[in-house]
Amino acid sequence: MPELPEAEVVRRGLDAWVRGRTVTGVEVLDARSVRRHDGGAADFTSRLAGARVTAVARRGKFMWMPIARPGETMPSSALVAHLGMSGQLLLQDHELPDPRHLRVRIGLSEAAGMPAELRFVDQRIFGGLRLDPLISTGDGLPGGFGAEDPLIPVSAHHIARDVLDPVWTPRGFHRAVTQSAGGRPRMTGIKRAILDQGLISGVGNIYADEALWHARLHYEKPAHTLRPKQSEDLLEALIEVMERSLEEGGTSFDSLYVNVNGESGYFSRSLQAYGRAGQACGRCGRLIVREPFMGRSSYRCPHCQRRRRLQRSHS
DNA sequence: CAGAAGACCTGCCTGC
DNA sequence: TGCAGGCAGGTCTTCT
Numbered sequence: 374m375p376e377l378p379e380a381e382v383v384r385r386g387l388d389a390w391v392r393g394r395t396v397t398g399v400e401v402l403d404a405r406s407v408r409r410h411d412g413g414a415a416d417f418t419s420r421l422a423g424a425r426v427t428a429v430a431r432r433g434k435f436m437w438m439p440i441a442r443p444g445e446t447m448p449s450s451a452l453v454a455h456l457g458m459s460g461q462l463l464l465q466d467h468e469l470p471d472p473r474h475l476r477v478r479i480g481l482s483e484a485a486g487m488p489a490e491l492r493f494v495d496q497r498i499f500g501g502l503r504l505d506p507l508i509s510t511g512d513g514l515p516g517g518f519g520a521e522d523p524l525i526p527v528s529a530h531h532i533a534r535d536v537l538d539p540v541w542t543p544r545g546f547h548r549a550v551t552q553s554a555g556g557r558p559r560m561t562g563i564k565r566a567i568l569d570q571g572l573i574s575g576v577g578n579i580y581a582d583e584a585l586w587h588a589r590l591h592y593e594k595p596a597h598t599l600r601p602k603q604s605e606d607l608l609e610a611l612i613e614v615m616e617r618s619l620e621e622g623g624t625s626f627d628s629l630y631v632n633v634n635g636e637s638g639y640f641s642r643s644l645q646a647y648g649r650a651g652q653a654c655g656r657c658g659r660l661i662v663r664e665p666f667m668g669r670s671s672y673r674c675p676h677c678q679r680r681r682r683l684q685r686s687h688s
Numbered sequence: 689c690a691g692a693a694g695a696c697c698t699g700c701c702t703g704c
Numbered sequence: 705t706g707c708a709g710g711c712a713g714g715t716c717t718t719c720t
Contacts (some may be wrong), residue, residue, distance in 0.1 A: 376714095405696090405697085407718090409715095434714075434715095437693090455714080455715080456714095457697090457713085457714060457715080458697085458698095458712075458713055458714065459697090459698080459699095459713095461693095494697060495697095496697085496699070497696090497697045497698050497699080497712090497713085498696080498697050498698080499696075499697065499698095499714060499715075501712085501715075553689085553690070554690090555689080556691075557689095557690090559689080559690090560691085561690075561691065561692095565691080565692095570714085570715080577713080577714070578712090578713065578714085579713095599719090667692085667693090667713095668693075668694085668713085669711085669712075669713060670711085670712085670713095
């Protein structure tokens, strides 16, 4: 399952190998993978062919490549990619057999020692590609990691700043978590809040559970009840789990395989809560429990992450 | 408007 | 063996 750290590994790989190259041809093998592109597969193909990739940027799990179309000096649109649950962007030689679940093939201009094709592979088709106009971020800051200009694709404009974005401060995060748009108290549970990509982006189910475990918070704790220290701990935990995962997952990709395989070392070694139902909590030894949540699962320690904090006695 | 729920997908696993 | 059902889950749409 690609989450933010995996997406960043992919971004770095693409930045090194695809930036500056021109699209020589496009083949959409499964139209569902471009279903979010407004004009359909034929329009996607014709508009992408001949375009030059000028950068590779990312915000949360949205990735995009600004493209300059023939006659353009500056990119006005971008190839937007979301990996969904099972998406991969592979850089491979044309001679290599098509991988299982290959959905879109993008041919690239020749470059010394570099593979000729960018391949979008996606088993479950939750991910996809599309072409979108670039618009202003509105805040004057670069659109995301790898972006130099304050531009972002239309389809990612509603996505909040990334967990690893330096714009986050403890105070800003506290306000974002405890208050909704109009300054009203945010009544929903804290896990729903941090999974809301319009509040902070890049957090998925796994890292949400991990960060909540580190911060000793119950996932249903009403977001508006977080005290500044609690939201500060939570932000710190989010950044910590992302950065550690990035370190461990970022070591295992080679030049010909711009990879996301969902099996970074982090997943097997460092998870404290997610997927550990029935196993001992690393802090207190109580058994981690799995509970239904939002149609899926939440994992927590029933001792460290209680719904209500213990009342402190001053006697 | 905030929040909740369902839809979209395939492959793997379990139970009958 | 075969089949049904559960599970995984990010985002988009629809409903309250």
